[in-house]
Structure formats: structure tokens, C-alpha cells
Amino acid sequence: MATDIASEMYGMRERAPRNRTLIVCKDEENSLMNQTMTLTTLSTPHQIEDKLIHQDLFDCIDYLPDQFVDLAIIDPPYNLTKQFAASKFAKTSSESYEIWLETWVSKFKRCLKETASLYVCCDWQSSKSVQTVLDRHFIIRSRITWEREKGRGANANWKNCSEDIWFCTVSNHYFFDVEAVKLKRKVIAPYRHSSGEPKDWEETTQGNYRLTHPSNLWTDISIPFWSMPENTDHPTQKPEKLIAKLILASSRPRDFVFDPFFGSGTTCVVAKKLDRKFSGVEQESAYCQMAVKRLNRAASDRTIQGYLDGYFWERNSLADQKQATVTKPKTETVAGLFDE
Ligand SMILES: C[S@@+](CC[C@H](N)C(=O)[O-])C[C@H]1O[C@@H](n2cnc3c(N)ncnc32)[C@H](O)[C@@H]1O
Structure with missing residues (x-):
């Protein structure tokens, strides 16, 4: 009988029937690992495009190409003691954590295009x-x-119960598409013009909605749960909906999205679903296997929970989640490069 990695890692026996957590079986491990790569010499963007790098970031950072990244989504270990499969990240002083961050940020910088954006996740303790x-x-x-x-x-x-995500750019010349990340909210007070026309909202057969600008306070995204198909056994997996917002706001189709600590692969999976090029680094083989399996699934299932018809929907306002499919971004976008 096939044993899955999680059973071994976390001592689980059986999962509930409705548990949709992704499982990697023993007999899949080799073929999944064969779909990853390691870097031993300086690479070109084409060589790493749509590939996952299985390596310690510090061993491969000098082999990443120059100026290839349009968008970096970075979810490093926070300054907490945490077991990541076979490795443990040990909480240290703020000073030492800062030195650790500086070591790879200063090296990674050369990989970013002049127009690149980056997002870095952290908790309140490591935010400073x-x-x-x-x-x-x-x-x-x-x-x-x-x-x-x-x-x-x-x-x-x-x-x-909150986390921070710092948004930075390399220069004042950067891309941001606010139209792509507007939130579709149910209208509570449906005001009308004297003509009877809806004022700033849309009347549909499924209800009344208003499109609102996204703020920097995100309260409508849940962490992946065991009943969600995107869920894995990674201990700090980010939700696809959260990553989709970052990717849609700060990159165009076919831009290169890079994640130097990809974990279960969320950034790469969402990038693939949204037709971006992607790559990333992860040192743990168990997580690489999850990521490759998710990427293979994404070839035929581009669903992103909470994102439908080019809009992010307020939680519980989406009429039929079962029909959720990713559709082409809206054409009337006013996104553009900003020069300040
Ligand atoms: C916070 S988790 C990222 C989770 C990811 N965003 C997801 O959605 O699954 C950080 C990841 O960095 C990996 N990691 C830690 N140190 C690393 C290093 N030096 N090189 C490569 N990966 C590393 C850990 O194994 C862990 O999976």
C-alpha cells in the first residue's frame, strides 16, 4: 500500500473523507523530484523558466541570472523556531535575523529588473x-x-492573527494594475440616481454589487483549510487568493515571477494559473514534491478560490463557487507603468 509523505512526517493515519489535502505518495517521489533542478553554474532566464530549483538559496543565489525578475514574492522563514520538514529554523535575536535577511537580500537584488516589484511577508515580530x-x-x-x-x-x-506584507519597488518606474484587483462587494445601501439608475453599483440577476478599490488591510482571505483542494501539509502555506492579488496587481501576463522560498509552491502555482513565467527555490525535497504535484495539477485546473471572472469576490458573496474558473483579465484595464 502506498504511504504518503504526510503520514510519515506527521504520524497521521487516515484523513477524513472530505479532507482534500494534497498527498504525495512514496512511489511518486522520484518522478516528482526529477522535475526539479539544481544550479551549479550561472543560469539564463530561459534555463530556469517554469522550473523549480531544489537547493539551499545560499548555495544557488550566485547562479541565478541577472535582472530577470519582474515580480518577487518572498515568504522567508519568520524569526520563529519552526520545523520545516528536515530543517529547523531557530529563533534568534532581531539583530541576527536582520543580518540573515541582509545576506540574501543584498545578493538577490542583482536578479531584479529596474522595473521590478517585490513583496516580503513577515509577522509583527520580524516586521521591523x-x-x-x-x-x-x-x-x-x-x-x-x-x-x-x-x-x-x-x-x-x-x-x-495578522501578518504583514511589505510592498517595494526597485525604482520609481514600476507596474501596478489596480483594476485587476478590485473587490466585488455586495451593496448594502443600493442608492439610485433620480432616473432610477444604480449609483456606482451594478444590478445583476445574482444580486447587487459594487467594485471597490483594494486597501492595504486584507480581511477577506482565509488560510488554506483541509477541505480546500489547494491545501498541503506545509506548515506555513499561503493562500492562493492572497498570492493572486499580488501577482495580478504587480505583473503582466508572461512576466517573470520568482519566489526564493517557495515552500509548497503557492507563488509558482498561481503564477502558472495566471499565465506568468515562474521559478523559485526550496531546500526541502518533501516541499518540492508537493509543489511539482500542484504545478502538474494546475495544467488542467486553473481555479483560484475566491477569484472569478476577473474579480476578487468578498467572502460568501460568490453565487456559485463550483463554477469558479479563471477567466481572461478584463480588457478595459487602466494599469500602467508609473513614473513618480
Ligand atoms: C514560510 S515558508 C514558505 C511557504 C510558501 N509561501 C507556501 O505557500 O507554501 C519558507 C520556506 O523556506 C524554506 N527555506 C528555509 N531556508 C531556506 C534556504 N536557505 N533555502 C531554500 N529554502 C529555504 C523552508 O523550507 C520553507 O518551506
């Missing part, structure tokens, strides 16, 4: 170090706060 390092190298444009919902309750403190 992340901000300090990013400020040294880039133009910081915003800090998104994501209400992560799930968090451990504390008896003598506030439950920690």
Missing part, C-alpha cells in the same frame, strides 16, 4: 527587521496587513 533591510535597498511603497484569522488564543496577550 524586514522593513529596515528593505529600506536599505528598495523604495518601500506600502505595508499590507493580512488578517490571518487562525491563531493561537493567549491568556495574557492579544491573539496573534
